[in-house]
Amino acid sequence: MSTHTNTQKQAAKRINTQYLSAERVAEIIQKKGIAACLHGVASYIQQDFLRWNDFDKCARVANHSHDGVIELMPIADDTTYAFKYVNGHPNNHRFNLPTVMAFGVLADVATGIPELLSELTLTTAIRTAATSAVAARALARPNSKTMALIGNGAQSEFQALGFHYILGIETFHLYDIDTAATEKLVANLTSMGIKTKVFNSTREAVKGCDIITTVTADKTNATIITQDMIEPGMHINGVGGDCPGKTELHGDVLRNGKVFCEFEPQSRIEGDMQQMTADFAVTELWQVLSGKAEGRTSDAQVTVFDSVGFALEDYSALRFMRDVAIELKMGESMSLIPVMSNPKNLFGFIADANAKSAAPSLASVEAAIAHVVNAAKVAELTC
Numbered sequence: 168m169s170t171h172t173n174t175q176k177q178a179a180k181r182i183n184t185q186y187l188s189a190e191r192v193a194e195i196i197q198k199k200g201i202a203a204c205l206h207g208v209a210s211y212i213q214q215d216f217l218r219w220n221d222f223d224k225c226a227r228v229a230n231h232s233h234d235g236v237i238e239l240m241p242i243a244d245d246t247t248y249a250f251k252y253v254n255g256h257p258n259n260h261r262f263n264l265p266t267v268m269a270f271g272v273l274a275d276v277a278t279g280i281p282e283l284l285s286e287l288t289l290t291t292a293i294r295t296a297a298t299s300a301v302a303a304r305a306l307a308r309p310n311s312k313t314m315a316l317i318g319n320g321a322q323s324e325f326q327a328l329g330f331h332y333i334l335g336i337e338t339f340h341l342y343d344i345d346t347a348a349t350e351k352l353v354a355n356l357t358s359m360g361i362k363t364k365v366f367n368s369t370r371e372a373v374k375g376c377d378i379i380t381t382v383t384a385d386k387t388n389a390t391i392i393t394q395d396m397i398e399p400g401m402h403i404n405g406v407g408g409d410c411p412g413k414t415e416l417h418g419d420v421l422r423n424g425k426v427f428c429e430f431e432p433q434s435r436i437e438g439d440m441q442q443m444t445a446d447f448a449v450t451e452l453w454q455v456l457s458g459k460a461e462g463r464t465s466d467a468q469v470t471v472f473d474s475v476g477f478a479l480e481d482y483s484a485l486r487f488m489r490d491v492a493i494e495l496k497m498g499e500s501m502s503l504i505p506v507m508s509n510p511k512n513l514f515g516f517i518a519d520a521n522a523k524s525a526a527p528s529l530a531s532v533e534a535a536i537a538h539v540v541n542a543a544k545v546a547e548l549t550c
C-alpha cells in the first residue's frame with residue numbers, strides 16, 4: 168500500500184509541468200539582467216549548434232492565411248523534445264497586437280512528459296538576437312563598431328542589445344517607415360546608455376556601417392536592401408525575410424555575397440534565398456561554428472546571414488530559461504496532465520478530481536472559522 172502511494176507520489180512529482188508565464192520570464196530577465204540572458208542564450212545556442220547531428224530536425228510546419236502565418240517548430244535529441252508555436256501577422260499592430268507571439272514546451276523523450284510550458288514571445292526576441300550575434304561573431308569583421316537597424320519594432324531593442332553586449336557594437340543607425348517605432352527604440356536604447364543616430368531612409372542609415380540588420384515586418388517580397396547600398400566587408404543579418412513571399416534583400420545582394428543559413432531545407436523555402444535557384448550555394452552556420460566550413464575569407468567579402476529562426480534555437484532558449492528559473496527559484500508548477508493511481512482508469516480521474524475539488528480544503532475551513540469568530544466578536548462589541 169505504502170509502495171503504491173510512493174509510486175503515485177513519484178509519478179505526481181515527475182508529471183508536474185513547470186510553467187513560465189510572460190510576467191515570470193520578464194521577472195527572470197530583470198533579475199538575471201538582459202546582458203547575462205543574451206550571453207547565456209548565445210552560449211546555449213553555440214553549444215547546441217556544435218552537436219548539430221544529435222538532433223532529429225525538420226523544417227517547420229506552416230499554416231498560411233491572407234494576413235499571416237502560424238507555425239509549429241519541433242526538434243528533439245535523445246533526451247529532450249521541444250516545440251514552439253509561433254505566428255507572424257505583420258498587420259496585427261492595427262489591432263494593437265504584436266506581430267509575433269509564441270509559447271513552447273520542453274518534454275522528456277523517454278516518457279513524453281511535458282516538463283516545461285513557457286511563454287516564448289520575449290524569449291524568441293532574446294534567442295533571435297542571440298542567434299544573430301552568434302552568426303555575426305563568426306562572420307562579420309571582428310572590429311565592427313556600427314550597425315544599421317532597419318525596422319524598429321518589437322525585436323529591435325533585443326537585436327541592438329545582442330550586438331552591443333556580444334559583439335561590442337557601439338553605435339546604431341536607425342530607420343523605420345514608422346517614426347514612432349524609431350522614437351521608442353531611441354528612448355529605450357538611450358536609457359541604457361547606447362548611442363543611436365536616426366536617418367530618413369534605409370539608404371542613408373546603412374551608409375558606412377559594418378553590419379546591417381533588417382528586421383522589418385511586411386508580408387511581401389520587399390527590397391529593403393539593394394546591391395547599390397552594399398559596401399565591401401559589410402555583414403548583413405537578414406531577420407525579417409522568414410516566410411514564403413516575405414523577403415527583404417534583393418536577389419543581387421545574395422548573388423554578390425557569401426550566404427549562410429540555419430537549416431538549409433527550411434531556409435530555401437522561407438529565407439531571402441527563396442528567390443534563388445536550388446543550386447544556389449549556401450553554408451549552414453553550424454558548419455562554420457564547428458570549423459567544418461569557412462566563414463568570411465577576406466575583409467572585403469560581404470557576408471549574409473539569411474536568418475529565418477530554427478527550432479534548435481528555441482530548444483536552447485527554453486533550456487536556458489528553465490535552468491535560470493531553477494537557479495533563481497522562480498519556477499511555478501502546474502497540473503497539465505492527470506495524475507492517476509491506475510493510469511488505465513482515466514475515466515475514474517473525472518470523479519476523483521471532482522471529489523477533491525468538492526472536499527473543503529484546510530485553508531477554507533480555517534477561513535470559515537476565522538469569519539465566525541470575527542462575527543461573534545463584532546456582535547459582542549455591539550451588545
Ligand SMILES: NC(=O)c1ccc[n+]([C@@H]2O[C@H](COP(=O)([O-])OP(=O)(O)OC[C@H]3O[C@@H](n4cnc5c(N)ncnc54)[C@H](O)[C@@H]3O)[C@@H](O)[C@H]2O)c1
Pocket residue numbers: 255257260266267291295317318319320321322323342343344345348382383384385389391405406407408409474475476477
Ligand atoms: N528570423 C527570425 O528568427 C525571426 C524571429 C522573430 C521575428 N522575425 C521577423 O522579424 C520581423 C520583425 O518582427 P517584429 O516582432 O519586430 O515586428 P514589428 O511589427 O514589431 O516591427 C516591424 C517594424 O518594421 C517596420 N517596417 C515595415 N516595413 C518597413 C520598411 N519597408 N522599411 C523600414 N521599416 C519597415 C514596421 O514599421 C515595424 O515598426 C518580422 O518579419 C518577423 O517575422 C524573424
